[in-house]
Amino acid sequence: MKLSYDFYRRKDVVGISRDLLGKVLCTRIGDDPLTAGIITETEAYCGRDDLACHANGGLRTDRTEIMYGPGGHAYIYLCYGIHHLFNVVTNREGLADAILVRAVQPVEGTETMLLRRGREKTDPALTAGPGRLTQALGITTKLYGVDLRGDTIWIEDRGDSPDANGIAATERVGVDYAGEHALRKWRFHIKKNPWVT
DNA sequence: CATTTGATGTTCT
């Protein structure tokens, strides 16, 4: 079943990041077949007191605007001019918290993912990595702000989430400019799962 | 294996 607005609108973005592991990210883009993958790696970003977050200090631009809306929407932006990165907006309206999905494990529509990625073999390079999974699932900035309770992008709970002992917490990556905030262990992945970065 | 480099849009200085 699809995750509820209540799930997305909880206050603890770090806790939601942990809970997203094992959930299934699904997309149906245009006339393409459904594609879906188990979320194996996430990173939390908090809009307040977190130098690594795009919306730190109440920064409000066309790009960050959706993060200030209520949880349960997609924050998608272009990174390094090339990669579309997918985030889940959380918390209530006015608080800009979001979770970056960094890797998934394919479960449905693998053939479609291979086509979109221009690859022949199904291995972790297909969907492990924030820029890779968006390409595999057909996510682009055209889908900026879509409602995750709609039928284009959504997340399902299929009842196979890892228990607390199966989750590893590590430092976030690629955010050295955030100083000591970069050292927060707000990156989570499923232990012993090869579909991570 | 490790390291380097090119691709390249949005935002901020």
Next chain:
DNA sequence: GAACATCAAATGC
């Protein structure tokens, strides 16, 4: 003009 929540291909061991 510089920096940036990255990736893939090329180069050097």
